[in-house]
Amino acid sequence: MLGLDSFNIDSVVIHTISIFFSGVCLQSPCSLLFEPVTLQPCLPSEFDVVILGTGLAESVVAAAFSRVGQRVLHVDRRSYYAANWASFTFNGLLTWIQQHHEESQPEEAQDWSSLLEEGEELIYLSNSKSESDSISNVQVFSFTSEEEEEEEAPSPDPPSIAEEQTGGAEEDAVKENSETESADSKEDDTKEKSEATADGDDEEQASQTEGEEPEADQPTTSAAQSQSEPIKKKISYPQLLKEGRRFNIDLVSKLMYSRGSLVDLLIKSNVSRYAEFKNVTRILTYRHGKVQQVPCSRADVFASRQLSVVEKRKLMRFLTSCMEETEEQQAYNGRPYLEFLCDQQLGDNLQDFLLHSIAMVTEDTPTEEGLTSTRHFLRCLGRYGNTPFLFPVYGLGEIPQCFCRMCAVFGGIYCLRHSVNCLVMDKETNRCKAVIDSRGQRISCSHFVVEEGYVGADRKQMATPTRSLSRAVLITDGSILPSDSDQQVSMVTVPPIAAGCPAVKMVELCSSTMTCMPGTYLVHLTCQSVGSAYEDLSPVVTRMFHTPESHDQENCPSVLWCLYFNMADGSGLEAEGHNLPSNVYMCSGPDGGLGHEHAIKQAESIFQKILPEEDFCPPAPNPEDIIYDGDNTSSAMGGEEEEKEETEDKQEKEEKEDKQEEKEETEDKQEEEEKDGAGEMEKEEEQTLQTEE
Amino acid sequence: MSMEDYDYLFKIVLIGNAGVGKTCLVRRFTQGLFPPGQGATIGVDFMIKTVEIKGEKVKLQIWDTAGQERFRSITQSYYRSANALILTYDITCEDSFRCLPEWLREIEQYANNQVVTILVGNKIDLAEKREVLRQRAEDFAEAQSMLYLETSAKESDNVEKLFLDLACELIREAKQNKLDNNDTAPMPGEGKTISYLSCCSLN
Numbered sequence: 001m002l003g004l005d006s007f008n009i010d011s012v013v014i015h016t017i018s019i020f021f022s023g024v025c026l027q028s029p030c031s032l033l034f035e036p037v038t039l040q041p042c043l044p045s046e047f048d049v050v051i052l053g054t055g056l057a058e059s060v061v062a063a064a065f066s067r068v069g070q071r072v073l074h075v076d077r078r079s080y081y082a083a084n085w086a087s088f089t090f091n092g093l094l095t096w097i098q099q100h101h102e103e104s105q106p107e108e109a110q111d112w113s114s115l116l117e118e119g120e121e122l123i124y125l126s127n128s129k130s131e132s133d134s135i136s137n138v139q140v141f142s143f144t145s146e147e148e149e150e151e152e153a154p155s156p157d158p159p160s161i162a163e164e165q166t167g168g169a170e171e172d173a174v175k176e177n178s179e180t181e182s183a184d185s186k187e188d189d190t191k192e193k194s195e196a197t198a199d200g201d202d203e204e205q206a207s208q209t210e211g212e213e214p215e216a217d218q219p220t221t222s223a224a225q226s227q228s229e230p231i232k233k234k235i236s237y238p239q240l241l242k243e244g245r246r247f248n249i250d251l252v253s254k255l256m257y258s259r260g261s262l263v264d265l266l267i268k269s270n271v272s273r274y275a276e277f278k279n280v281t282r283i284l285t286y287r288h289g290k291v292q293q294v295p296c297s298r299a300d301v302f303a304s305r306q307l308s309v310v311e312k313r314k315l316m317r318f319l320t321s322c323m324e325e326t327e328e329q330q331a332y333n334g335r336p337y338l339e340f341l342c343d344q345q346l347g348d349n350l351q352d353f354l355l356h357s358i359a360m361v362t363e364d365t366p367t368e369e370g371l372t373s374t375r376h377f378l379r380c381l382g383r384y385g386n387t388p389f390l391f392p393v394y395g396l397g398e399i400p401q402c403f404c405r406m407c408a409v410f411g412g413i414y415c416l417r418h419s420v421n422c423l424v425m426d427k428e429t430n431r432c433k434a435v436i437d438s439r440g441q442r443i444s445c446s447h448f449v450v451e452e453g454y455v456g457a458d459r460k461q462m463a464t465p466t467r468s469l470s471r472a473v474l475i476t477d478g479s480i481l482p483s484d485s486d487q488q489v490s491m492v493t494v495p496p497i498a499a500g501c502p503a504v505k506m507v508e509l510c511s512s513t514m515t516c517m518p519g520t521y522l523v524h525l526t527c528q529s530v531g532s533a534y535e536d537l538s539p540v541v542t543r544m545f546h547t548p549e550s551h552d553q554e555n556c557p558s559v560l561w562c563l564y565f566n567m568a569d570g571s572g573l574e575a576e577g578h579n580l581p582s583n584v585y586m587c588s589g590p591d592g593g594l595g596h597e598h599a600i601k602q603a604e605s606i607f608q609k610i611l612p613e614e615d616f617c618p619p620a621p622n623p624e625d626i627i628y629d630g631d632n633t634s635s636a637m638g639g640e641e642e643e644k645e646e647t648e649d650k651q652e653k654e655e656k657e658d659k660q661e662e663k664e665e666t667e668d669k670q671e672e673e674e675k676d677g678a679g680e681m682e683k684e685e686e687q688t689l690q691t692e693e
Numbered sequence: 694m695s696m697e698d699y700d701y702l703f704k705i706v707l708i709g710n711a712g713v714g715k716t717c718l719v720r721r722f723t724q725g726l727f728p729p730g731q732g733a734t735i736g737v738d739f740m741i742k743t744v745e746i747k748g749e750k751v752k753l754q755i756w757d758t759a760g761q762e763r764f765r766s767i768t769q770s771y772y773r774s775a776n777a778l779i780l781t782y783d784i785t786c787e788d789s790f791r792c793l794p795e796w797l798r799e800i801e802q803y804a805n806n807q808v809v810t811i812l813v814g815n816k817i818d819l820a821e822k823r824e825v826l827r828q829r830a831e832d833f834a835e836a837q838s839m840l841y842l843e844t845s846a847k848e849s850d851n852v853e854k855l856f857l858d859l860a861c862e863l864i865r866e867a868k869q870n871k872l873d874n875n876d877t878a879p880m881p882g883e884g885k886t887i888s889y890l891s892c893c894s895l896n
Contacts, residue, residue, distance in 0.1 A: 041763070081768055089802070245802060273738070274770055394773055401768035408759035411735045414766040623738050623754075 047073045052420045053451025055083040057587035059400035060603035062407040068614045072412035077419035084589045087397030090244035100138045112436045123423040125454045134568040137532040144237040144560045246517040248395035252590040253524030255389040258380040262596035269617035274402035276393040279385030284492040285357045291481045294357040337370025338363045357493045394514045432581040448584045459579040467569040470533035472525040478557035487512045502527035533564040699752040703863045706756045709781035710789040711763045714815040717846035751860045772803035784814040785822040811840040818845040
């Protein structure tokens with residue numbers, strides 16, 4: 001694709017740096033890696049941008065700066081990447097839970113004023129270990145058996161018997177557990193109790209019965225086909241622990257709109273090469289106590305068995321017509337979308353689908369907003385598959401890491417378990433001149449970008465009162481809507497189950513997304529908080545799944561383990577306007593939206609404020625097109641700066657051309673895809689990229 | 694999409710302490726040169742070399758750490774979907790050997806189960822400074838069921854062999870997997886890269 005000329009251009013960015021780490025600090029580089037922090041090498045003392053926190057927005061900012069040649073230092077006090085956007089293995093999540101139950105240690109306020117020069121002032125950041133501000137109401141319930149099941153002879157019992165027995169055993173469990181529950185809420189020590197549950201204490205409810213099939217030696221492979229097996233195996237708690245690394249459990253639950261800003265950025269920047277993605281395969285909704293599939297593509301609509309012929313025609317007509325703005329729509333501006341839909345004479349079925357599952361808005365959302373969401377949904381449809389969404393294999397926590405990798409590839413320096421204690425502010429200019437890191441090193445920088453969690457509440461200016469998100473994570477033993485394939489990735493919209501209840505967004509992930517062990521599903525629930533996460537979401541869980549608290553739900557998938565927590569909603573926070581030096585920018589934590597628009601927009605605006613002339617995340621060169629300094633064809637070694645400037649114009653031009661071509665190609669492909677429809681995508685899905693055979 | 698010009702594509706990932714010669718190994722193999730001076734290479738994600746083994750074209754995509762190992766901050770995503778890992782230490786640096794268990798823990802945590810791991814003792818050209826005896830390393834590798842090889846990126850000793858042996862082993866495994874292909878658990882790589890999905894990569 002790239003022309004010959006581009007070889008020289010790409011090679012420009014390939015130069016060797018030996019400025020860092022060449023000092024005394026590096027005398028024994030080998031001892032540094034896993035030794036106590038104090039023995040680590042010193043960091044360089046000057047950067048263009050220092051970034052604290054590795055959430056999505058911060059990581060995108062890091063990649064963007066590094067990519068255009070800025071010297072970036074990116075640190076996080078945690079031992080893992082992605083902050084509140086992280087994903088954890090099962091065991092990792094238990095550790096995270098544990099941390100949120102611990103009392104946060106009062107910070108040791110060290111006096112760094114000796115590092116100050118005249119006219120400077122210190123601003124202390126908050127580095128408390130637990131993010132008590134952003135995460136609250138953590139509650140864990142385990143409904144698996146504590147014991148590893150004993151080997152039994154394979155039992156030919158028909159499933160019905162097994163189910164009856166299971167049901168019986170669990171009814172006993174219900175009693176016990178509900179007692180525990182009520183006690184918990186009264187005593188106000190829910191946290192401790194639930195933690196005990198998580199740790200495998202005696203609160204756990206055994207739900208296995210004799211009629212079950214024994215544990216096979218390789219549960220991993222055979223369990224994946226459990227759908228086709230007559231008897232379901234119950235998965236025990238020790239098994240979850242043992243297979244814990246097969247889980248990648250996200251703290252946030254989002255999907256990637258196939259024409260959303262994140263996907264566009266991943267493609268534009270070539271960061272997409274670090275991750276793999278799966279299509280969300282179906283959109284479901286919960287209506288009249290049943291889980292139903294929402295027809296959204298043309299093929300779906302025609303294949304739907306729930307819709308009458310008249311409804312199909314109406315729906316198709318509506319979906320086609322709403323893509324264009326009409327005077328009729330404008331007449332409804334300011335009035336609820338529901339009213340608009342009502343007047344389209346669509347009927348209850350279609351109205352619900354359109355409101356809750358396609359526009360994904362509430363009953364009082366204004367028409368213009370509802371139409372915008374509907375159009376966005378429809379535009380994203382059919383780019384990659386049958387639904388508008390993609391999901392990254394191994395979970396959403398991969399995405400910030402991918403941007404961090406891009407930053408590192410272009411020279412950014414990474415340091416986890418490392419923080420910034422305070423900022424050095426020049427009183428006269430109100431600018432941050434330097435930061436003092438957790439080891440007392442003064443590092444000068446021109447700009448400082450920080451995750452909001454590190455900034456004390458007294459310095460934040462909140463436009464709106466802090467809202468919060470309610471989250472639940474379930475590990476279940478079956479899909480909420482079993483189908484031919486047991487490897488479906490489902491987006492489920494749950495309209496408010498009663499007046500005053502929040503609308504819940506649910507994502508069910510199968511094991512091929514590499515987020516849960518074979519034989520299980522990982523279910524994420526999210527809503528805007530009304531009460532605590534447990535209060536908001538457990539009614540939905542109890543209705544849609546089988547738990548010891550639910551009744552008559554034997555046909556629903558069983559919850560093996562679940563976690564509830566509240567997370568601060570980052571959508572209300574601005575990057576600027578806080579009581580901070582003028583060159584300090586704040587990134588908010590995850591917001592409640594389904595897509596990633598908020599974080600990407602924030603990252604781009606921070607970048608553009610600092611470097612208005614530069615391109616935001618231009619494509620990284622393709623490794624196959626790079627010519628290295630050792631090759632005689634180019635002379636990228638030495639004098640990089642000059643050369644870089646010389647060719648910069650050329651590079652820019654080239655990149656523009658590339659983009660143009662890319663765009664054209666994409667468009668062509670889209671047309672093709674739209675023609676080929678779903679069949680083509682399925683075929684592609686079966687192919688593998690990395691393990692081509 | 695046109696057929697790619699290879700029979701196999703493998704992702705090989707290098708890990709090990711800073712300064713043990715990971716980048717030198719890759720550059721020696723892919724470009725046949727030993728870069729003078731120690732410097733991080735900017736802008737290079739991975740390097741590619743296509744080799745022919747028994748008449749089959751094998752494309753090796755070799756990924757380097759991008760300096761993130763220096764402060765023990767390698768992203769988990771780096772390990773994902775690697776077919777092989779080259780765990781490197783410096784035979785003249787005891788510490789780089791002592792860190793191996795830590796690296797193995799990371800591998801166990803994030804790499805896929807079937808990943809082929811090879812332990813490499815680099816810098817055998819500096820024999821007079823050797824701190825880690827070959828026998829010790831061999832024993833360690835055997836205990837962890839890894840392959841073991843000693844190399845010199847500088848003198849080009851065993852570098853070709855390292856990558857070719859790995860390629861052979863990966864082909865062998867791939868064929869084995871194909872043989873007893875019984876719909877095993879989904880392998881990494883089952884998902885698609887966006888560029889593949891959208892067909893708008895710059896290839």
